[in-house]
Amino acid sequence: MISKWPVKCYVLTSLISFSSYLPGWRGTLLGIAMATVNAMITEYGCSLEDIIVVLGPSVGPCCFTLPRESAKGFHNLDPECVRLFDSPNPCVDIRKATRILLERGGILPQNIQDLNQDLNLCTSCHPDKFFSHVRDGLNFGTQIGFISIRE
Numbered sequence: 540m541i542s543k544w545p546v547k548c549y550v551l552t553s554l555i556s557f558s559s560y561l562p563g564w565r566g567t568l569l570g571i572a573m574a575t576v577n578a579m580i581t582e583y584g585c586s587l588e589d590i591i592v593v594l595g596p597s598v599g600p601c602c603f604t605l606p607r608e609s610a611k612g613f614h615n616l617d618p619e620c621v622r623l624f625d626s627p628n629p630c631v632d633i634r635k636a637t638r639i640l641l642e643r644g645g646i647l648p649q650n651i652q653d654l655n656q657d658l659n660l661c662t663s664c665h666p667d668k669f670f671s672h673v674r675d676g677l678n679f680g681t682q683i684g685f686i687s688i689r690e
């Protein structure tokens with residue numbers, strides 16, 4: 540039985556864990572963030588308008604490139620997700636893509652937190668603060684994300 544939570548629900552997404560790995564960007568395009576949101580709605584009875592999404596730090600478009608063929612999916616989503624699309628390896632903004640997909644899924648724009656404090660720092664550009672699979676390859680560490688429901 541699903542109980543209704545009369546409270547705000549929070550989703551803290553770690554783009555590191557599902558978007559920065561080579562197979563992870565596919566998960567972004569497949570809508571893994573909204574899949575999480577939908578699970579919170581169906582499994583926990585959260586209301587779409589009460590869900591707050593926090594996008595954790597991730598690799599930025601300054602450092603994340605894909606082969607042009609792979610970047611097409613992001614370009615098709617919204618051309619602003621891709622810089623230098625005509626180059627062989629365009630820069631891809633997976634944070635922007637995630638925000639667009641969440642907004643299209645019904646998350647209120649003001650409920651997506653992706654700019655506060657250090658949230659929008661590129662993990663690859665800040666080795667003093669973050670591990671980065673893009674920067675460090677297999678010699679990387681671990682970051683952890685949490686999802687909580689406050690009563």
Ligand SMILES: [Zn+2]
Nearest residue numbers: 601602661664
């Ligand atoms: Zn960077």
